[in-house]
Amino acid sequence: MKTTMNKNKKSKSKSKRSFKEIISEHKKVATGIAIGLVVCISATVVAFSINWTTPPDVKKDKKEAVKFVASDKFTKMSIDDQKAYLEQFGEDRRKLFRDNKLSKEEQEKLRSNIRPAFQATMKERMNKFFTMSKEDQDKELDKMIDDMKARQKARAANNTGNNQAAQSNNPNGGNNKAARGANRNTSARTKSRYEGTDSNTRAQMTAIRQALRARMQQKR
Numbered sequence: 001m002k003t004t005m006n007k008n009k010k011s012k013s014k015s016k017r018s019f020k021e022i023i024s025e026h027k028k029v030a031t032g033i034a035i036g037l038v039v040c041i042s043a044t045v046v047a048f049s050i051n052w053t054t055p056p057d058v059k060k061d062k063k064e065a066v067k068f069v070a071s072d073k074f075t076k077m078s079i080d081d082q083k084a085y086l087e088q089f090g091e092d093r094r095k096l097f098r099d100n101k102l103s104k105e106e107q108e109k110l111r112s113n114i115r116p117a118f119q120a121t122m123k124e125r126m127n128k129f130f131t132m133s134k135e136d137q138d139k140e141l142d143k144m145i146d147d148m149k150a151r152q153k154a155r156a157a158n159n160t161g162n163n164q165a166a167q168s169n170n171p172n173g174g175n176n177k178a179a180r181g182a183n184r185n186t187s188a189r190t191k192s193r194y195e196g197t198d199s200n201t202r203a204q205m206t207a208i209r210q211a212l213r214a215r216m217q218q219k220r
Contacts (some may be wrong), residue, residue, distance in 0.1 A: 058088040065089070066100045070110035082117040094151070098158075119197060126204040141215040 055074075056064040062086055065088075074082065086093065097110060129140055197205075 018107060055085060062089070063100060066102070066110070067106070069104060069113055070106045074113050079117055081121050083121055086114060086117055124200055126201065126208060129208060137211070138215065141212055144212055145216055145219070173177065
């Protein structure tokens with residue numbers, strides 16, 4: 001009888017020790033995971049701090065802000081942050097980007113950098129357009145037409161200045177060269193709008209252009 005009781009005590013003692021060992025092992029594993037997470041988070045924060053700097057304040061220094069947009073740092077921002085940053089330039093951002101003293105390489109980089117944000121904004125506007133009533137679509141088309149006229153007027157004024165400069169430098173063919181340059185720029189802008197867009201977006205763009213032409217005919 002005593003022998004049986006001793007055996008039971010030993011068995012219970014072994015079970016208790018085994019349970020304690022299991023708990024201890026779980027604690028060690030949990031501690032290891034926690035340490036690993038802390039290390040990963042710390043490494044991410046350090047990497048972010050090294051690779052990221054606060055963007056220049058657009059209101060305080062627009063020229064530096066434009067240079068920032070033309071840099072690799074701008075591309076590390078999320079699309080939503082890029083859109084929000086570009087909106088800070090206001091309605092004059094096209095003229096600001098065009099007139100800013102950037103090198104040819106920086107100009108190309110700038111156009112490449114802003115394309116994803118521009119396309120995302122354009123896609124949002126088109127999706128919203130096709131959920132509007134016919135009356136609201138006409139109002140939106142009228143706004144587009146007014147914007148187009150304003151841009152054409154500004155572009156014409158800019159081309160006039162370029163033509164005069166070209167004419168003074170080359171009286172025999174300045175106007176023709178300036179006109180060809182303007183046409184090339186327009187073609188390049190049109191082509192860039194399509195780069196990276198999906199078939200649905202391209203179809204929406206085509207439909208809106210057709211609606212825009214029809215609305216312009218109505219307003220004549």
